[in-house]
Amino acid sequence: MAKFDFSDDSVVVIIGSGAGGGTLANELCQKGIKVVVLEAGGKQSNASFINDEWKSFSQLAWLDKRTTSGSWRVAKDFSGLPAWICKTVGGTTTHWAGASLRFQEHEFRTKTVYGELAGANLLDWPITYKDLEPYYAKAENKMGVTRTHGIPGLPGNNNFKVMYHGATQLGYKEVHTGNMAINSQPRDNRGRCMQLGFCFQGCKSGAKWSTLYTELPAADATGHFELRTQAHVTRIEHNAAGRVNAVVYIDQDGKEQRQKARIVCVAGNAIETPRLLLLSASNLYKDGLANSSGQVGRNYMRHMTGSVYAAFKDPVHMYRGTTMAGIVRDEARHDTRRGFVGGYELETLSLGIPFMAAFLNPGGWGADFAWWMDHYTNLAGMWLVGEDMPRETNRVTLNTNVKDQYGNYVPNVHFDDHDNDIAMRNHAFTEAERIYGASGAIKTFRTPPYPSTHNLGTARMSARAQDGVCNRWGQTHDIPNLFISDGSQFTTGGSENPTLTIVTLAIRQADYIASQMTQKAI
């Protein structure tokens, strides 16, 4: 691995090594650009991942202190854990299920298509589906997404069989084992899926794409790459002209370090990214970096989510095999006859006994709860994930009453469901119940949202500087050598799992950064 000097001000510093940061690092290194990645977490491997839900959670999850507010159910059930994301090399690509869906064309222009919606801060993206199409193809090829580039679909497990039967009985047409960044056959020096059933716990076989063992080693092989682990960034600094020029972090020994930089790219996921911009406030940028619009931290989206579990009289063993084993896509369309704008996906999901106890019905107890656990082997489950409305008041702020282990204010995540989110969730719950009913369910249960895994929108793209934080390239409107490189830049959330789009934007952003560097524009 390369080793760059702290005073080397020619490097691109990327904060975070997940879907956005890890991909961007590799893409830049492939072009001969020097990159230092600062990752707050330590490094695990396929060998050190653990097939045990709680132990893996302790190993991978971001557990630094956070607070919550607002009327969302997560604030009540998991007040200190608004999000279930990772602090480890590879970021949340260690934990993700692998679902890799393109946004639909209309989802890039929701303000135009959905119209004005009270209480929603809708905005069209400054880019179109056409702009992203070639980059989507590159991302799918890089990640080995099934049902693209001639890659076969994955075999469906028992959980999928139950969903498939019910959904097709009801007349749903687009029902299959999904577009997954999980090898259905050996590819890219990684083996095929062994159907372990522990996708969320880090894939021990390496069949699931993660930057940990794809992008980052590829970047390293170029000789232009340095990864510093347990490097927790606390501040981004700038020069008198207002350009960012250094990143301050706490290293693994608890010592403060300062890495000079030509360009800084922030990819800390949509809670830490705005937090870092806010923590970096200065005399010149009193409201935080890149925040002349006041939009940093606002428009926090987490997708409309919910789950339905169903009990059957015969065994399912839903935990065997891929966690997200199949999908129903028919409800992803925009069709206001259902009583809401936007759409949602239905995707299988399973939890082991330990997490089922924690997440089926948080706070629940008694004979009803025990009944569900008693029927564990006969359960099937699906997750409902759809587009939620951006709202200015749904927002990540600094909680000035609470400090983290380094003495910095922790992020507070405030969220209130929009009426559209609630209407969509109720529709999705009902459809999921109908699907399981058509497969013979004896009982169904509506599980409230888990801590957020899809965190989006807190430094969003906008055509005009006053509407958002960054432009069509993820470059901040205020500071040309400061970039947003993760899901924070999403203008709206779409109904699809966001990782593929994050990777797609990172590949595209790398092209732009390289051209800007060549032109000496930054």
Add this chain to the structure above:
Amino acid sequence: MRFIPISQGDAPETPVASKHLPLTRRNLLKGTGVLMGTLAASSPLALLAPSTAWALELKFLNQTEGDTLLQMGRVLFPHAQLPDAVYALLAKDLDGAAATDQDKARQLREGLQHLDHLAGGSFLKASATRRLEAVKAMEGQDFFNTVRGQCVTSLYDNEMAYATFGYEGSAWEKGGYILRGFQDLKWLPDPTPEASPAPYMG
């Protein structure tokens, strides 16, 4: 007779039976309470254990307090087929917390006294109906939240619970489920090959 000291979570890959030690007189004297019981010979857990007898030593709580927590766990999460040995883990984990945290110790002791009071003097001697009423009356209180919250991991995050509920746990060392039944559901028709292609087998 051999006893199984119940260790939870220290080594998840290790079956329950692996760390069996005889319970000595010295161990007995060290704690203030010892919870003991036997696993039913018909239980699947009996196959995992070196002995059907189990014992669990308490550091802070006395015998009655330990037994009361165990029975409160049975009210909160009533599973007929889950043996006392699992509910004893709840007492063990709360006892461990109380031994190192004075606030927690006070909360538990006072909560248990209150629970006895609500049950008419003794929770252990009260009827099932009375026990449920007493627990329900405490719902939302700190003590209730502590015990309920601890149940989530104490009762369900251990090998005995896995075996009882039919969860197979870690799959990696067994080669996953690609050859072990991930598609073995027979009570519904199979999806089309377009929807669910056959597994790649080389």
